[in-house]
Amino acid sequence: MNAMMPLLFKAWRESRGRFLLSVTLLATICAAGVIFRGSLMKVFVPNASFVGAPYVGYIYRLVYGGAARGLFTILVMVLALGGLQRERLHRVVGFTLALPVSRARLAGAQALLGLGQVAALSALPLIVLGVGSRLAHVSYPLEQMWRFGLLWLAGGVVFFAVAFLAATLFRSEYAALAVSFVFMIFYPVTVMFPPLNRYPLNLHHIMSGLAMPYFDARRALLVGAPPWMLLVSMMAVAGALIVLAVQITSQRDYS
């Protein structure tokens, strides 16, 4: 019998509050950005900061390269928290571990659902901005939204994997959150210095396109072919971190 469905259901029930709150917040920023664009554009793109349509530059500054992207990063990290360490704290780990499923499958189901949620959050601006812009009679290129969504997904998956690993390593649910936040701030600073600065390793930049060859900063548009190798590499790193977390979960004692 396929035990994955009930495990996915369990993972969904554990994270749905966080996920729905995340969806609401991200959607609110995007929707508010469209609705209050008159006032906000003066703040975010003063005096023709970008060449081309001001709305494109504005959406970049607000969503894809701005506050919404920062929020997205934090949200995917929070979505990764939980798991057996937290269940131990809540004294339900005994019930979970007595189920006839391997720990790898337990952790795998949590990771799988989480990655699905990251994908949904990555695609959310596309839906909200797409519909919102059409209703407001302004336009933002659909192709750009797809491409930014892809970058968010790849970057988001790495941040998710880091927080997932932290949640596996730390007993305290808040310590895992603190470590995830520390990583989020430290990592881009670390890759600023040689020899790391020779490589495109800054996840925040990869997601926003900032200082990347595939981004035209003057027009705030992604250009050329998507950086497939980079995206695949990021997915591989995320996969390796998740596999490591699953391995640790399989080996650990939960008393």
Place this chain on the structure above:
Amino acid sequence: MLWYKMWRESRVRFAISAVALLWMCGAVVLLQQQVRAHADEPLSYVRYIWHAVYKANALDLYILLVIVLGLGGVQQEHAQGTAGFTLSLPLSRWRLVATRAVTGWVEVAVLALLPALLIPLLSPWVGQTFPFLRALQFSVLWAGCGMVIFALTFFFSTVLAGAYSPAIASVAAVVGCSMSAGLPLFERFPALDLIDTMHGAQLLLSPGNASLGAFAVPLPWLSLGLYALLALCLTGVAGVITARRDFP
């Protein structure tokens, strides 16, 4: 012993936060030459520290860590099954709330003080100086504004179920606050711009000498007073909710 309980509950988070902040500030000072050499325009050491610590990464880190420190409380204890013991102690719920809030504020203030202790001390090692009093002024800003961010998370931890939802709500509130500060409606009230207050750009213009007046005058006391009041109000509301809530 109630203080001890609150300290034990938050000490791992606090330790991680302190180490991370010290590490970040230390790295900023020790790597100053490399970063300043690659800057777009010439940058004085004091301005560099402001950009790297008080306006950018270290500040972001501080805000996020203060949010993490604000999580927890009786609602979370209820989820873990220990609220029964805590609530059976011969203490009012108000005292529980107040002790946790004060413990958190002290931790927030200590975190805010860390850059002021480290940066002036470490700067001579790289042949630079950063006035201690100026660093202390920034610490006052961080502590004052950190207090309201802590209180916000504290409040959300009381009203929202789930261990992490309060963190999401707090981050959203800070982002919302930062975004809305630029709106025309709020432009007339710069005192309400929390993040800008934390940046403390005006402090760079003030003399960094040792007199008390020079220390106190440039600080935005109106903003800090408002934030302290807001923090107290949020904590008070959290206290009222905790005092009236059933924990079945």
Place this chain on the structure above:
Amino acid sequence: MTDELAIETHGLTRHYGKVEAVRGLSLAVERQCITGFLGRNGAGKSTTIKMLLGMIRPTAGTGRVLGYNIADPAQSLQIRRRIAYVGEDKGLYGYMTVAELIRFTRSFYPDWQPHIEARLLKAYQLPPGRKVKAISKGMRTKLALLLALARRPELIILDEPSEGLDPVSIEELLQTLQEVRAGGTSVFFSSHQLSEVERITDRVLMIDHGQLVMNTRLGDLLDNYRNIVMEFGAQAPVPTAFALAGVERLRIKGRQVWVLASSNVEGIVAHARTLDATVQVTPVNLRDVFLDLVREAP
């Protein structure tokens, strides 16, 4: 090792830092029996059960449950497919409703018995639509029992199953355990309620300071164990030791000596009389034996 046994351990040991929670525990639990697992708080009962279930790894020693090696993750999975477990915390997912949790658990077990589920749901008066976090501790215990009993497991492991239950529910639980044993299921349960254990168990295992101090059939215990009280006169010297076969425990207070004997009662009595002691032999119950064995164990 043999598949005839439900549980078998050899030298099972678990350290937590410097603390030895379980020390070289070797035990055997027969199939189709109800076995009571007794011990004081912190004696190592729950640690042993968690090792049997693969939740924690033994520091040393080996163990088998239904013939499967507890240290092998793949075999541990087979153990969990074939057993049912109710933990001491009765920790269940508070965010699910009773009905959701039953549905969730049911999906893992092809041998789930809907008629037992329905019967227990009615008997325990569990509210299907209510969230688990909103039901009482007793109800949560009943729900945990329902999830364990609504199948046909080969072995049921229960850690303090009656904790939090009212007397009527305890009675029902004891009856249910006897019924499942009659249906061919082995039952291994830890409890501090000695009267309950005495009522339904076939075999008793007693553990103290992480070590097995008794492993016997309950009937043998009641038939063979005796309390022997010796009163020594003013002139007779009081012995400090009783190195005779069958002496399990010895306590000396003033001129009185208590001996808990598992066999050789006649020999011990005869020896005491040669020392000029007045001897009184009384039958024992499980409580007496438990107190004697764990109170003065090293």
